[in-house]
Amino acid sequence: MNGQFQIATHVLTLLCKQPGELLSSDYVAGSMNVNPVLVRKEMRKLRACGLIESKEGKTGGYSLALPPQKITFADVYKAVKLPPALGQAKNKPNPACPVGKQIGAHLDHLADEVEAAIIKKLSTITIFDFVNQFD
Amino acid sequence: MNGQFQIATHVLTLLCKQPGELLSSDYVAGSMNVNPVLVRKEMRKLRACGLIESKEGKTGGYSLALPPQKITFADVYKAVKLPPALGQAKNKPNPACPVGKQIGAHLDHLADEVEAAIIKKLSTITIFDFVNQFD
DNA sequence: TTTATCTGTAATAAAAAATATTACAGTACA
DNA sequence: TGTACTGTAATATTTTTTATTACAGATAAA
Incomplete structure (x- = not known):
């Protein structure tokens, strides 16, 4: 189980709903039943990418x-x-096997295509769109 | 780390390259440095979906x-x-919070869209295509 | 200037998930 | 009847994620 994306989205949603206000990690963590340190860790990533301050x-x-x-x-x-x-x-698959020798590269290529498809879909949806779905 | 998709793909590749032959879980497991029981577990899933016999x-x-x-x-x-x-x-997020109350459904919807995008991309590539990439 | 309340971060513990190992019943062929 | 498989369960090990604790540093307010 990996809830990092959900934490990030939850915080961004709260920040979007309360513009101008500074929200603390404790407040956010309480609102989602998660440890405040985890919130701060995700916030570090978002800040490194320039999404939050x-x-x-x-x-x-x-x-x-x-x-x-x-x-x-x-x-x-x-x-x-x-x-x-x-x-x-x-x-690592067995390099003596002709399939094992090459499959890593082909699987990597497939994984890249899937990641690209995910990013393409996600790039069409903004936080603004997401928050507007709320009542 | 989750290598289930890679195990399934590796086996399907070997089966595709050796048509007509029956491959054992031990043989496949040795070719990819993985435990034979794991291979049999993935094979059960593939068989349940009618992909292998x-x-x-x-x-x-x-x-x-x-x-x-x-x-x-x-x-x-x-x-x-x-x-x-x-x-x-x-x-579960805090139901007393207006965001926490609704965000689960909206996140589920987003997750569904992403899964659909993944499946759409993957549905364009067959095992045959994949195996043809090999020398 | 002191105190309170935050972030930032590390270190460690606990929980959860994936993988490995062992074991053995059942099946089919030689 | 022995051999070599699948099928599956039970358990242990390893890895990953989450939680907890602790504390230094920053900033505002008393």
């Missing part, structure tokens, strides 16, 4: 760095860096 | 149930049943 110290917290119309889920997906959708083999 | 007893083993031109990676992906590409949250 953070302020330290008392009255510190997180805010959007871009208008929500400019943030797509492709940006979120890339920032969060989930494991590949098709998984990843742990063991 | 198996024969018990001495001289038993696995073979394709369809011509490789008829097997797409979408079939493989559905058979193997990987965890969702966007992950899945473990904890």
